[in-house]
Amino acid sequence: MRGFLRSTIGQKVIMAATGLIMVGFVILHMIGNLQVFAGPEKINNYAAMLHGPLSEALWGLRAILLVAVVLHVWAAVALTRRKQAARPIGYAKREPQVSTFAARTIRIGGVIILLFVIVHILQFTTLTIDPTYAVGDVYGNLQKAFGNPLWVLVYVVAMIALGFHLYHGLWSSVRTLGVAAPTHHPLKRAAALALAAIVWLGFTLVPVAVFAGLLR
Amino acid sequence: MELRSKIPAGPIEQKWDRHRFEMKLVNPANKRKHTVIVVGSGLAGGAAAATLSELGYQVKCFCFQDSPRRAHSIAAQGGINAAKNYQNDGDSIYRLFYDTVKGGDFRSREANVYRLAQISVNIIDQCVAQGVPFAREYGGLLDNRSFGGAQVSRTFYARGQTGQQLLLGCYQALEKEIAKGGVTMYPRTEMLDLVVVDGRARGIVVRDMVTGKIEAHAADAVILGTGGYSNVFFLSTNAKGSNCTAIWRAHKRGAAFANPCYTQIHPTCIPQSGHHQSKLTLMSESLRNDGRVWVPKDPKDKRPPNEIPQAERDYYLERKYPSFGNLAPRDIASRAAKEACDAGRGVGPGGRGVYLDFADAIKRLGEEKIRERYGNLFEMYERITDENPYKVPMRIYPAPHYTMGGLWVDYNLMSTIPGLHVIGEANFSDHGANRLGASALMQGLADGYFVIPLTIGDYLASTKLPPVTTDLPEFRETVAEVEQRTKKLLSLNGTRTVDSFHRELGQLMWDKCGMARTAEGLQEALRIIPQLREEFWRSVRVPGADANINQALEKAGRVADFFELAELMCIDALHRNESCGGHFREEYQTEDGEAKRNDDEYAYVAAWSYTGDLHAPKLDKEPLTFEYVPLATRSYK
Amino acid sequence: MAGTMNLTLHVWRQPTPSAEGRLVTYQVGDISPDMSFLEMLDVLNERLQEGGEEPIAFDHDCREGICGSCSLMINGVAHGPMKGTATCQLHMRSFKDGDVIYIEPWRARAFPVMKDLCVDRSAFDRIIAAGGYVSVRTGAAQDANALPIPKDAVDDAMDAAQCIGCGACVAACPNGSASLFTAAKITHLGLLPQGQPERYRRALSMVRQMDLEDFGHCTLFGECMEACPKEISIDTITRMNRDFISAGLKVRE
Ligand SMILES: Cc1cc2nc3c(=O)[nH]c(=O)nc-3n(C[C@H](O)[C@H](O)[C@H](O)COP(=O)(O)OP(=O)(O)OC[C@H]3O[C@@H](n4cnc5c(N)ncnc54)[C@H](O)[C@@H]3O)c2cc1C
Ligand code: HEM
Ligand code: HEM
Numbered sequence A: 001m002r003g004f005l006r007s008t009i010g011q012k013v014i015m016a017a018t019g020l021i022m023v024g025f026v027i028l029h030m031i032g033n034l035q036v037f038a039g040p041e042k043i044n045n046y047a048a049m050l051h052g053p054l055s056e057a058l059w060g061l062r063a064i065l066l067v068a069v070v071l072h073v074w075a076a077v078a079l080t081r082r083k084q085a086a087r088p089i090g091y092a093k094r095e096p097q098v099s100t101f102a103a104r105t106i107r108i109g110g111v112i113i114l115l116f117v118i119v120h121i122l123q124f125t126t127l128t129i130d131p132t133y134a135v136g137d138v139y140g141n142l143q144k145a146f147g148n149p150l151w152v153l154v155y156v157v158a159m160i161a162l163g164f165h166l167y168h169g170l171w172s173s174v175r176t177l178g179v180a181a182p183t184h185h186p187l188k189r190a191a192a193l194a195l196a197a198i199v200w201l202g203f204t205l206v207p208v209a210v211f212a213g214l215l216r
Numbered sequence B: 001m002e003l004r005s006k007i008p009a010g011p012i013e014q015k016w017d018r019h020r021f022e023m024k025l026v027n028p029a030n031k032r033k034h035t036v037i038v039v040g041s042g043l044a045g046g047a048a049a050a051t052l053s054e055l056g057y058q059v060k061c062f063c064f065q066d067s068p069r070r071a072h073s074i075a076a077q078g079g080i081n082a083a084k085n086y087q088n089d090g091d092s093i094y095r096l097f098y099d100t101v102k103g104g105d106f107r108s109r110e111a112n113v114y115r116l117a118q119i120s121v122n123i124i125d126q127c128v129a130q131g132v133p134f135a136r137e138y139g140g141l142l143d144n145r146s147f148g149g150a151q152v153s154r155t156f157y158a159r160g161q162t163g164q165q166l167l168l169g170c171y172q173a174l175e176k177e178i179a180k181g182g183v184t185m186y187p188r189t190e191m192l193d194l195v196v197v198d199g200r201a202r203g204i205v206v207r208d209m210v211t212g213k214i215e216a217h218a219a220d221a222v223i224l225g226t227g228g229y230s231n232v233f234f235l236s237t238n239a240k241g242s243n244c245t246a247i248w249r250a251h252k253r254g255a256a257f258a259n260p261c262y263t264q265i266h267p268t269c270i271p272q273s274g275h276h277q278s279k280l281t282l283m284s285e286s287l288r289n290d291g292r293v294w295v296p297k298d299p300k301d302k303r304p305p306n307e308i309p310q311a312e313r314d315y316y317l318e319r320k321y322p323s324f325g326n327l328a329p330r331d332i333a334s335r336a337a338k339e340a341c342d343a344g345r346g347v348g349p350g351g352r353g354v355y356l357d358f359a360d361a362i363k364r365l366g367e368e369k370i371r372e373r374y375g376n377l378f379e380m381y382e383r384i385t386d387e388n389p390y391k392v393p394m395r396i397y398p399a400p401h402y403t404m405g406g407l408w409v410d411y412n413l414m415s416t417i418p419g420l421h422v423i424g425e426a427n428f429s430d431h432g433a434n435r436l437g438a439s440a441l442m443q444g445l446a447d448g449y450f451v452i453p454l455t456i457g458d459y460l461a462s463t464k465l466p467p468v469t470t471d472l473p474e475f476r477e478t479v480a481e482v483e484q485r486t487k488k489l490l491s492l493n494g495t496r497t498v499d500s501f502h503r504e505l506g507q508l509m510w511d512k513c514g515m516a517r518t519a520e521g522l523q524e525a526l527r528i529i530p531q532l533r534e535e536f537w538r539s540v541r542v543p544g545a546d547a548n549i550n551q552a553l554e555k556a557g558r559v560a561d562f563f564e565l566a567e568l569m570c571i572d573a574l575h576r577n578e579s580c581g582g583h584f585r586e587e588y589q590t591e592d593g594e595a596k597r598n599d600d601e602y603a604y605v606a607a608w609s610y611t612g613d614l615h616a617p618k619l620d621k622e623p624l625t626f627e628y629v630p631l632a633t634r635s636y637k
Numbered sequence C: 001m002a003g004t005m006n007l008t009l010h011v012w013r014q015p016t017p018s019a020e021g022r023l024v025t026y027q028v029g030d031i032s033p034d035m036s037f038l039e040m041l042d043v044l045n046e047r048l049q050e051g052g053e054e055p056i057a058f059d060h061d062c063r064e065g066i067c068g069s070c071s072l073m074i075n076g077v078a079h080g081p082m083k084g085t086a087t088c089q090l091h092m093r094s095f096k097d098g099d100v101i102y103i104e105p106w107r108a109r110a111f112p113v114m115k116d117l118c119v120d121r122s123a124f125d126r127i128i129a130a131g132g133y134v135s136v137r138t139g140a141a142q143d144a145n146a147l148p149i150p151k152d153a154v155d156d157a158m159d160a161a162q163c164i165g166c167g168a169c170v171a172a173c174p175n176g177s178a179s180l181f182t183a184a185k186i187t188h189l190g191l192l193p194q195g196q197p198e199r200y201r202r203a204l205s206m207v208r209q210m211d212l213e214d215f216g217h218c219t220l221f222g223e224c225m226e227a228c229p230k231e232i233s234i235d236t237i238t239r240m241n242r243d244f245i246s247a248g249l250k251v252r253e
């Protein structure tokens, strides 16, 4: 097992597995968020349910997520260091041929997501950033936050980063895990594109809609 | 010198079996006390090194490329013969033997060829077990194709990359043994001389091509699997690095050189496109299975090929050799192409080319089938010529390709220097005056996997070999000589580049000692070569230092040896007053232009020894007798 | 002469492994479009030598795209602009008069530069030595047709087995990963029945060796496949990952 964790493929498998756990969470979270469109009661009740009757499950989920994030970031750091060491002298001229923008920005995208998640938790979960947010009033908190264009901008940018991260990550993770079937066009990734687009759209809708005043 | 071929007694089918029984064996515990040097990591050398290590010997293996996987064998395209008779088309060990002796125009040793045919069967088994992905039929069994000079389908192939796949199998076996510690591999290391102690080959002197260091290695026996010398022509289908240095240096240390003038000119190569040309590219002979060779009937006909009507085309191979047609053996097909071009009917730039046309095959089988069979070759052709062979006929022209000549060896593959063994294309043994397609891979692997591992045991078990170290004066002196030669090359500081000399030598050899030779031309070459060689040693310029990679220096050493070998080739060609196989003397031909052998006077192997004077080598003859394949005029009509 | 071109080359020159290297600019003229890229360098080298300068060192041998010696980064693309083509098979008709061409060696920690454009690729040999073979002694084989193998399996194995070991995959990979090379061999042998007994052990030890050689990991950029002269698919990498993961469960150590 230690050998596995030290190997590049082992570390990538950790990334892919934890990445997919996070994908699962993100999709659930997105569906949860979209309930704002059903009005304040719906989403606030949903939050109450999570923090109330389902709180044990919530804590379980948090624990899993925390472990996933830590492992994902650990592997990201280990692999990035390794790859930086693998080419000490770069090329004077270099022309990428087929790699996607998403793939080339996966690391910086990851950093953006990490920063976002920290800020995001301080904002909505611990309510540290702005103590005027109210416990239990998710709907109201969202209104407060996304009334401010700066916050909207932060979220829109972060969601773009997430969308790209998933556009590459969803496709590559099934290959990392060795479960993708061979094809004649291995670089095609329609499913990943669709899923990434759904996640991006599903999340972006909320801040944008709030800002645009569609939810009053 | 007496040439003792050591052919075992008994009926031909039993010779190898009997010999295997009679050979002495090395006690398993003693094997690891023996060190064997293998120079070359091609099919022959690589197979030998791996197998000897499996048997328990300590092996040191050398090659000049950066990895043993890059030996020139990697480039073989078409396939490898074996008498498996999986097609049930009448093949047998005897038929492969017969075809090879006949294909070699009765200038090879029957006993060796029979052994080769016997072993061919084991080679395929071995390679399949290693994971070589030979082509298969839908039923899962091995597929075969036919090849020039044979009327049965006995050629096994892996797309157009048979040599690659065979060599990778061999290389992987070699790496397996390297990992186990049985083989020490010395890549980027070039053998520059042989060390003979008390009349026996006991080591080599090499140059580390990265550090420039010149070093000696001692061993109990030395095996050379260093390939052929077609690059004497400068333009050939061989890899750029292929050279004669190892065998030539061994020759100068006492090993007889057999039949140096037997060179094979391959009929299907891409014609030269300009004077910048650095090498010629082979288009696998297998293309002749489906392609039809033709030229316009009228020399003045300069229309594009597709506009020339059928009636005005001359499918000359089909016309002249109705029973073999486009599958006539190489020497014959090459000469026919030359004839057509000499008559002014050649096509393409300079009129040095003939068409190889797939239009009929595409009509018959569909483009898809042709793509499946030859797709990668067609792509290669298009990459090089910028013409699409699915639409326009290929243009091909003969090019130097293989050298049947090489160091003389006995049945045990030992040269005239005891302890020096020679395998693969580097020896002269199995192909006589002409090699049939798909037989070189077979011979290299037979020598490497199955013959030398046994015969070397016999040598080691039956010879008293006092231990030697590289401190002996013989080693020191040889090292000093090599160092001196290297220094000299670097110090000449002349005006001409090595390549310019090589090109000039190559052109001369192609003109005078190529596809067709005359006494007059050869004499002229023999006059020019020494002058050119002298000029080389006076005015070549080798820039750079000795202490790191110096590709100009590497080339210079090789070309210097080619100059000496070239002279021997011409001497041999001049002395052989007959035409046989790849050696075509214009004076000796039948009325319809076929080679005319002279069995009464020339049914022998010409083995030349170095006398200290390059102009006057000593000739010894090993007579050839044909008990099983009766001497006959080769006919493919 | 009509149809020939003049080019500006920026070529990496480095006299020894430890010396500093730099890009040196050369002008070459009269280059015919029918020349191969290496023949164009030959022309330049002849000129350099005539002037007493050392020729540019570059690895090459077969010049037929099969030995895997040639290894040039041409204008930032491994083996240059033509897909599925090794440097030696690239022809000058892919360029035009006046072009500026950067020529650099493969860059990777595992492939140190030895001189000019020559690099040391022995790491690949060690990866193969770690397990890229079927352990069968000479003479131990059964009849070749005793083991029928479906044509499709052999065809797929052959696709992977075509790897020429050139290292373009490493050179092109932004991570300097040798995944495609290693995966090609694992796939070739893993698809064939002969390779089954050692399949998982092979995956384990080859990947371990690949990591020991300081290659980077695989982010699945796909650049390797695009650069590969044999167009080996990154599906082989999927397969390597699968075998490696299974190996963790199956191989006792
Ligand atoms: C383009 C082409 C296609 C061919 N196709 C076929 C075919 O389809 N079927 C067939 O049967 N035959 C074919 N042949 C012929 C066949 O490939 C060769 O004859 C055969 O591979 C030679 O193998 P070898 O092991 O003797 O030598 P090589 O493979 O040439 O190996 C020579 C080895 O010796 C080493 N070496 C040489 N000199 C030195 C030195 N001085 N110091 C250290 N090391 C040295 C080299 O590094 C190399 O490892 C083809 C040949 C060519 C050129
Ligand atoms: C917390 C901050 C994050 C960081 C720093 C990060 C970083 C990375 C990096 C560097 C990679 C590429 C690894 C490689 O080089 O191959 C990667 C891949 C991936 N990430 Fe993230 N990521 C983060 C968050 C996320 C989140 C939130 C998700 C899911 C919602 C996710 C899903 C994935 C997936 C699926 C992959 C692909 C794994 C593979 O190729 O096998 N990541 N991440
Ligand atoms: C526009 C997009 C998003 C909105 C509007 C949003 C909204 C919220 C809200 C309101 C909460 C607090 C819920 C509560 O505690 O009751 C929350 C928690 C959380 N969000 Fe988001 N979120 C968004 C995007 C994301 C993304 C992209 C991620 C991850 C990559 C994420 C990760 C989390 C996490 C980890 C928590 C804490 C869950 C917990 O443990 O309680 N969010 N989000």
Ligand code: SF4
Pocket: C162, C163, C164, C165, C166, C167, C168, C169, C170, C180, C181, C184, C224, C227, C228, C229, C230, C231, C232
């Ligand atoms: S996988 Fe392709 S690019 Fe990599 S070494 Fe093999 S042939 Fe070259």
Ligand code: F3S
Pocket: C172, C173, C174, C175, C176, C177, C178, C179, C180, C217, C218, C219, C220, C221, C222, C223, C224, C225, C234, C237
């Ligand atoms: S480019 Fe590199 S990241 Fe993987 S897919 Fe190829 S090895």
Ligand code: FES
Pocket: C059, C060, C061, C062, C063, C064, C065, C066, C067, C068, C069, C070, C086, C087, C088, C089, C164
């Ligand atoms: S020189 Fe052999 S592949 Fe390019």
